[in-house]
Amino acid sequence: GAVVSQHPSRVICKSGTSVKIECRSLDFQATTMFWYRQFPKQSLMLMATSNEGSKATYEQGVEKDKFLINHASLTLSTLTVTSAHPEDSSFYICSARSGLAGGVEQYFGPGTRLTVT
Amino acid sequence: LAKTTQPISMDSYEGQEVNITCSHNNIATNDYITWYQQFPSQGPRFIIQGYKTKVTNEVASLFIPADRKSSTLSLPRVSLSDTAVYYCLVGDGDGNNRLAFGKGNQVVVIP
Numbered sequence: 001g002a003v004v005s006q007h008p009s010r011v012i013c014k015s016g017t018s019v020k021i022e023c024r025s026l027d028f029q030a031t032t033m034f035w036y037r038q039f040p041k042q043s044l045m046l047m048a049t050s051n052e053g054s055k056a057t058y059e060q061g062v063e064k065d066k067f068l069i070n071h072a073s074l075t076l077s078t079l080t081v082t083s084a085h086p087e088d089s090s091f092y093i094c095s096a097r098s099g100l101a102g103g104v105e106q107y108f109g110p111g112t113r114l115t116v117t
Numbered sequence: 118l119a120k121t122t123q124p125i126s127m128d129s130y131e132g133q134e135v136n137i138t139c140s141h142n143n144i145a146t147n148d149y150i151t152w153y154q155q156f157p158s159q160g161p162r163f164i165i166q167g168y169k170t171k172v173t174n175e176v177a178s179l180f181i182p183a184d185r186k187s188s189t190l191s192l193p194r195v196s197l198s199d200t201a202v203y204y205c206l207v208g209d210g211d212g213n214n215r216l217a218f219g220k221g222n223q224v225v226v227i228p
Binding site: 002004045091093111 | 161204
């Protein structure tokens, strides 16, 4: 149980275009989903927290107009990187929290490798 | 978000028990302590979670002293496939459980 998927697993796009990444909780309802970014040899950096049906909360320094997050259902959150540039190339990882009482573990997706050329 | 501090790296021989320490001096009263394992180009994998004393599951044990300012993840009889980065995190206790990843501990298992 507690499986989180991401699609696509890797994507290459041209500078200036937009890319959408999907995150799905396959066997549980996720009241809260999180988006992280990880550069090579570095740790994960939390970008934003999204709750189903409400606007995402972005961490300091993360541009909300560039990284659009939509959490339209309890099993799906999307991250759209708008007007992507080479510096946005990174490994994007989502996680989901089931919201069940007694535990607060998050389950992570396999990640999406974005390369902007 | 509560910060954690871990050794940057450690080596261990195959078959040995590995103990990975973590400091979290600013842990809040309602924060849990969670450990994740990450292989290159993969998302982190949940290992174990605890609040106090000792927690054990099929893959690891987690030891938390009474003051909860540190914790130790114990991996029994490691194999080469346990080579990974291990992260210790504490929840920020606001209900959303935002997690701040530290640098993690690169564990290398040697044959």
